[in-house]
Amino acid sequence: MEATTLRHHRTKRTTVGTALLTGALLVLAAPGAAYANSVAVTVKTPGATLGPSAVDSSLSTDAQCASGLVSGGGIDQAIGTGSGVNGNHVLGSEPSSDGSTEFTGTAGVVATDPAHWIAKGGTGGQLNSAFSTTPYAMCLTSSLIDHTQVVMNKANTPTTASTVGLVTASCPSGSVLLGGGALVSPGNTGNFKAIASFPTFDNAAHDYGRKAAADGETNPDSWSAVGWDNSTDASNETYAYAICSGSGINVSGVTVTVRNSEVSGPTSGSTGQTATASCGGADGALVSGGAAIDGGGVTGTDFTGPGSAGDHLNGSFPSDSGGNPVADGTTTAASWTAAAHTGGMASSGNHTDAWALCANDGV
Template identity: 80%
Template sequence: MTKTSLRRFTAGRALVIGALLILAAPGAAYANTVSATVRTPGATLGPATIDSSISTSAHCTSGLISSGGIDQAIGTGAGVNGNHVLGTEPSSDGSAEYTGTTGVVGTDVAYWIAKGGSGGQVNSSFSTTPYAVCLTSNLINHTQVVMNKVNAPATASTPGLVTATCPTNTALLGGGALVTPSNTGNLKAIASFPTFNNSAHDFGKKAAADGETNPDSWSAVGWDNSTNAGNETYAYAICSGSGINVSGVTVKVRYSEANGPNTGSTGQNTTVGCGVGDGKLVSGGAAISGGNVTTTDFTGPGSAGDHLNGSFPSDSSGNPVGDGTTTAVSWTAFTHTGGMTSTANHSDVWALCANDGV
């Protein structure tokens, strides 16, 4: 071999080895690209009259809705038991609600509605704050909303549970809940949580447990302290778009349950967060229940007046995060009793953490 040929061979061999090294080494393309920005316009005052409701929304100016939340101020003294969650739900424009035909009802939505209602009491401090969690990801660049509904709860103190399931080969990112009508005062949404459409979870009646991965469904529970045959409960699943390769997406569930609140006219916050290596916080859920919701079918709380006042992205201490936050790692449930003492109440909270790295 001539010197010129030897130089060409050596250079070519070096290029091949370099190419192999580039292919074999883990690089940025394999890292988690999920990011989430929280948007909120702040609080909207009200309702100011009994048996009424208010609706307010948050908007993703960039990215796609992976979920949203709600936080309510209830004040102190008279009326603190009146404010309650009616809905935490996706919307096409910030005011329209998906309440028609079930199935895929929207794509690439950018708004999240928070809907609050009053019972037989009001307080001048009542307000509702909406939160939108805005997702960006190299793998997930489209989303779709799946809605399911049930004509329930029809009788007092009976859970009206319904489950929405993502289409095959998509990833569940988050979900929401709504109850109607909004002017009865007694009807409220008491649970909104991730689950699985399989026998192990009784097809949505048992919630996803801590550490489970890739749930495919979202359940919502309506609760009433009177009988109303016209009640409806809606569940919304926020899923990745159709035709997207989700084989590299892992959604990890983090869950926590705490005893209480059981004393009348008392609230409490319960918080859970994404762990190291879980991925980025993209959604969460909340419930006030009879407990053991991941191992038994969902049961309602001890009193018909028990309710939710919040389900929102937060810091690790349970404080809601501000507009533009990109570092939220926790989700908080704000639960509250009515005016009566309850027994065996539990507060449940879920955080969903997404990773699209391979």
């Protein structure tokens, strides 16, 4: 297994309480005083774009926040029925400054306050006229978080068929992880795909990004992406993106809670499976999410790939609790759904994972 982690030194931050004297009245902020959560998210999506319509090709489409900050985003693919259903797969779900530019240059902080989210789909050797890709942007407002920054990390991986190409990007010290994304390149080989994009921690307990954040864990600081290929290609690149709060912002009152759901399957050839994770009532607002098709147990052990080289993702998107994608303009989304699919072969041991990230800035 190949893995690359971009790490940042972390320092502690302190806050100073203040007292306001108005006339003879002294008002003190009592320790542990509760304030209402101000985090709110609006989901934006333009709907589906048909395609790709040629073998070994890709299609890119984007969603844009008219206001607020992109805290994460998603992708949902239609695959149709009958022949060709194995051909559509996720190549990327990633932030962008303008809806077309991909952050693939030097690793590090690559953008501030992006307002677009790209969804990128690709085909293998099979086609279906129903193929389409739908992007989703999670547009956040918060009294504490008024800027974001994107950290990208990349690696020349995987270069061998059916091996895990894992890359991790970590937020700078003093910031909060809000979401993340993934991209694989090249996107025209038909065999290369992104099979995982999930929250994690840059620490020994999580093997520096190789183990995913577990259900109920709080304030992850990193995001991992996994590339997967059913052929050997020395040119493969996998990119991970961490969406972090802006530099210099006091985020001591922000809590991000991870919710994870893992479901067995898919295992039969040419079949799919979904998993849905939901924010609890006290967790705060859904700000982003992640997805994976894997060997199972990825929150307790290092990430392992699925059972077959052709296994892939068809979606990672905001949804209702039943796994249905939400509509444009939704302000009440509280769940995140992962959609996984096998290739044409049976695949033993597969699991589908979904992660929901829920933010609360009340203190």
